[in-house]
Amino acid sequence: MSLYLYAIVNTLNHKPLHLAEQIDYLWQGAMALYGSAPHESTEEVEQMIADRLAEERMPRGGNLIELRIEQRGGRWSLSLHNPTTTIYDGYAYLSLRPEAVIINHELPFSRWRTACSALTTEFGAEFAERQGAGLALRADRNGNLVSAGDNPLFLVRNGRVYTLPVEQGGRHSVERDLMFRLCSLAGVEIVESETPLDHLDEWEEIIIFEPSGIRSVGSCSGRTFDYSIALRLERHIGKLL
Numbered sequence: 001m002s003l004y005l006y007a008i009v010n011t012l013n014h015k016p017l018h019l020a021e022q023i024d025y026l027w028q029g030a031m032a033l034y035g036s037a038p039h040e041s042t043e044e045v046e047q048m049i050a051d052r053l054a055e056e057r058m059p060r061g062g063n064l065i066e067l068r069i070e071q072r073g074g075r076w077s078l079s080l081h082n083p084t085t086t087i088y089d090g091y092a093y094l095s096l097r098p099e100a101v102i103i104n105h106e107l108p109f110s111r112w113r114t115a116c117s118a119l120t121t122e123f124g125a126e127f128a129e130r131q132g133a134g135l136a137l138r139a140d141r142n143g144n145l146v147s148a149g150d151n152p153l154f155l156v157r158n159g160r161v162y163t164l165p166v167e168q169g170g171r172h173s174v175e176r177d178l179m180f181r182l183c184s185l186a187g188v189e190i191v192e193s194e195t196p197l198d199h200l201d202e203w204e205e206i207i208i209f210e211p212s213g214i215r216s217v218g219s220c221s222g223r224t225f226d227y228s229i230a231l232r233l234e235r236h237i238g239k240l241l
Contacts (some may be wrong), residue, residue, distance in 0.1 A: 003069035004115050005029045006081075007174070008150075008211040010044040011063045012090050012170045014053045017241065019046055020172045026069055028172070029112035032075070038069050038076040038210040042060070045078070052080045064211050088212050090241045091178070093234035097218035097227065098134025100148070100206070102197065103127060106141045113150050121149035127129065137206070140169050145195045148217075155195050156205035156229045158198040165192040175209040178240055185236040188229060205229050213237055 007022040016022070020042045027037040040048075045067065053063055088094075103124050107117050124136030129177040138147045144164050147153050152171050155162045161183055164170040170192070184192040204226050205219035214237065216230040 004064055004068050005033070006068040006113050006115075006118065009049065009065050009067050010091065010211050011049065011065060012241070013051065013060050014050045014058070014063070016046055016049050016065075017090065018174050020048075021177065022067065025112075025172050025174065026067070029109075029114075030069060032127065033112070033114075034071055034184075035110060036076070038078050041076055048078075048080060053083055056083050058083055059085055062088045062090065062212070068151070087214050091213040091237045093230065093237060094210065094213055094215040096134070097216055098136050099132075100135050100217045100220040101128050101131045101133045102139055102145075102221065103136045104139050104141075107138075110140070110146075110169050113171070113173065117150050124149055135208075135217075137217075139192060139197045142169070142194075143197050144169065145197050145206075147171055148210075151208050151210045152179065153195070154179060154190070154207040154209070154224075155203045156207065157203055159188070159229065161188055161190040161207070161229065162188065162193050162195055164195045168194065179207075179209045179214075182233050182236060182240060185239055186233050188232065207233075 005026055007026055009022055010017045014035055023042055030037040063083055064083055065083045068079050068081055070077045085200055105120055128136040135148055137145055140146050145153055146164055146169055152173055152175055180190055207230050208215045216227040
């Protein structure tokens, strides 16, 4: 398996959203894991993305594209993969509320989106499908709920949003930062703390921030979840552009 770090970049009118932040996290991951980082500037990457979307004749609305960096022969290679059209322009509340299952899996280099986490995401999706569910939530060795695939996970109790701190295995990502910003815009308190799976019955909502926006989980392990905080956040999500 090729070893790489990656980000899923949301675009609007062929212009990548929050690209400087995406690149900053990728470069941080490269420095942490390899001791060096690519040299391309934000402007160069932005032009690469615009050119690729134009070449693929992607519509001038919302699209996603994977930005991947990989070391080959001691040199960094930057490439683009899987341009995908979405029905959303920018960030949105994703109305489908899937049933979820839980997988227990500890990731190496857990702070970063890597080839390892991408493979785990694929495994989780296949496992969920075999169980008749729509997605898999990942729990770590400490029994904390961490992510949905490679996307950050947020739990709601008594009107507050909780997420696992990065220092305890939470994921570095632009989507995580956007959720903090969105909660601030909506006047919702967000707390970094443990997110124990054993207390699943105490959580009122499960919210995921995906590259296209937020999604709330409909049910998991026989429990049905609310979505009132997700709807409150929806009223402000357009301000993230």
